[in-house]
Amino acid sequence: MIRIENVSKSNSNRILYIEASAALNRGEKIGLVGPNGAGKTTLFRMITGEEQPDEGQISTEKGVTIGYFDQDVGEMSGRSAVEEVMAGAGPVSEIAAELHALEAAMVDPDRLDEMDEIIERYGEVQGRYEELDGYGLESRAREVLAGLSFSQEMMDGDVGKLSGGWKMRVALARILLMRPDVMLLDEPSNHLDLESLIWLENFLKGYDGALLMTSHDREFMNRIVNKIIEIDAGSLTSYSGDYEFYEGQRAQNEKQQQAQFERQQAMLAKELKFIERFKARASHAAQVQSRVKKLDKIERVEPPRRRQTVAFDFLPAPRSGDDVVNIKGVHKQYGSKIIYDGFDFMIKRRERWCIMGINGAGKSTLLKLIASDAKPDSGTVTIGASVKLGYFAQHAMDVLTGDLTILQWLEERFPKAGQAPLRALSGAFGFTGDDVEKKCRVLSGGEKARLVMAAMLFDPPNFLVLDEPTNHLDLDTKEMLIKALQSYEGTMLFVSHDRHFLAALSNRVLELTPEGVHRYDGGYTEYVERTGQEAPGLHS
Known part of the structure; x- marks a missing residue:
């Protein structure tokens, strides 16, 4: 139906495509993948x-x-x-x-x-x-x-x-x-x-x-x-x-290409050693010449092009007390809509709660109550001893204003850190090379979200409250964040629509439904197995 034939395309001094070809045929459902800036939107x-x-x-x-x-x-x-x-x-x-x-x-x-x-x-x-x-x-x-x-x-x-x-x-x-x-x-x-x-x-x-x-x-x-x-x-x-x-196939292809490359490098090294050793001897002149010619004709195997993904080792979070949050008898309503009525909830150290619920069930409200962004109409929300709370919400990006560059903004927040770790941190969240010189005010919503998240995890709190943290992250950055949070030793409470993120990081589920609140031990995967649904009211 659509044929892409030998297409080349540059975008402001950047080469996106070189004689690229592909086809979209009837009935095919194709995922287009590639790092940020590779040219996906340009292709569309x-x-x-x-x-x-x-x-x-x-x-x-x-x-x-x-x-x-x-x-x-x-x-x-x-x-x-x-x-x-x-x-x-x-x-x-x-x-x-x-x-x-x-x-x-x-x-x-x-x-x-x-x-x-x-x-x-x-x-x-x-x-x-x-x-x-x-x-x-x-x-x-x-x-x-x-x-x-x-x-x-x-x-x-x-x-x-x-x-x-x-x-x-x-x-x-x-x-x-x-x-x-x-x-x-x-x-x-x-x-x-x-x-x-x-x-x-x-x-x-x-x-x-x-x-x-x-x-x-x-x-x-x-x-x-x-x-x-x-x-x-x-x-x-x-x-x-x-x-x-695709992921498995790509890894396998890389492995095979690497092995081919290494074999060829070993063979070339052997041949070059022979040439080097005997090039001055008249008795071996013919052999040396034939080997030189043979080397000239060999098609060189390239090493696999590895995607540049930067891993980052986050500092361990300080330990909190065992009771992280205690919510007692909380009542909250907006206008005539009652969100919580006599709600009790306790979060213990190292629990990782994901919150499930349809739109308007009160997921973000709960996060706001805990982060003191909203107050209950009655009842109490008590944060435990030695709890250092980090709250990521979509409006967290409002802090990024003014004419500071990404690097300057990070240096202002962490004056003792030094440039090298801050550049590594920026790289892990997709800001490589000259990106760190971008002014904060020109960043897109996604870039702002990544920068705020990076700053939060550079000096990690022991209690993370995250509202849709993966909204603007590409696949590689999301994978890096999941790996970092899997080894995070603090407590987590989060809302996410990303099932891979939910399954990888939760060990408790809080489900908010019109019929009431349900708690599940075990993470999102166990929740799906137990309830037969991937989200409240939706059977998988």
Whole structure:
């Protein structure tokens, strides 16, 4: 359906692609992977024609419709969320607009003389609208929005009043409702809660078109894709299978290439030693010459290109007392909505609680109460002896203002640390080389989140309270963070929609449901086994 042939592309002095080729065929669901800045979004933009390759070509079969979701959702206002979604549904939305215009024309007294043509055209357009199931469009739009966790009130409210994250969901819903022949989804799993993520996963599994997507959520990608295209050093390499298969295959290929490289290096060293030893002897001249010629003809094996991922050893956290948090009889409500009513909860040292619950169940409220970002209406929240609390929330990025660079901001926070460990810390969170000279105020949301997280873990508290810590982290940084937190000896309380993160780090689950609060010993994996659901109310 889409062919990428010998494409080369540079972006402001940076080479992204060198004679790269790949194909997207009918029914394929492909995960596009590669480090940040490798050119994933550029590839999407070249497929849609928003950008042109410098050389080579990208061709799309005639008549193939493409729906493209990216993080830049643009302006949305003046319509309800459901109208906004319907407006993006491709041909059917254009026909709906013409139907509305014809209906207005039929009651316009100034157009009586055209009435026969208007009625005839109305009949044709109505027939086509029915053919495309136009009358079912609104109910399908509402179904998609409900899957993405919209309430009826939000569906019918002004889309302009929604936050950036919810507008992102509206933009995603437009593409899903359109059901094009090819979907290009750039990070569709960002900004989604676990329930919406699982709904989207099932939707995409049942989608019969071709799919090319990026995602920083390995579990999500694993369950959907049947092929991986990797961007590596300017070329595109295809692997048949899911993300896990690709990881294993890539490691195996690297191992084989390394072994080949080492064998060849040993052989070359042996040959060069012989040449060096006998080059001055006339009796061996012919042999030396033939070996020199042989070496010139040998195709050299390159060592495998290893992804640059920086591991970082975080300092051990100081020990806290055994009782980390004690919540007694807490009541909390917003307006008429009661979030907690007589809530009791105790967190002990080294417990790692993940909090599960649908939108509005009170997950973030609990974190805010513990971090003193909110006060209970009644009841007490007591933090234990020697507890040093670190709180990461989406608004934590507000501290990054002014004209300081990344390195200066870190030096200001840790004046005794010295540049080398701070550069290593920056590298572990994806700020390599000159990135540390970027001004904090120009950083993207994702970069700010990574920097705040890095600073928190450089001088680790013994109690981490994390609200969606992986929202803006790429796969490699997320993996590094998981490894660091697995050896962290403090206590954790966190909310996350990343199932790999939940499974790797939790040893307790607190589930908030309308029927009450449930506690589970054992981590997220045991919770799924015990309840048969990956999120409250959703059976896996």
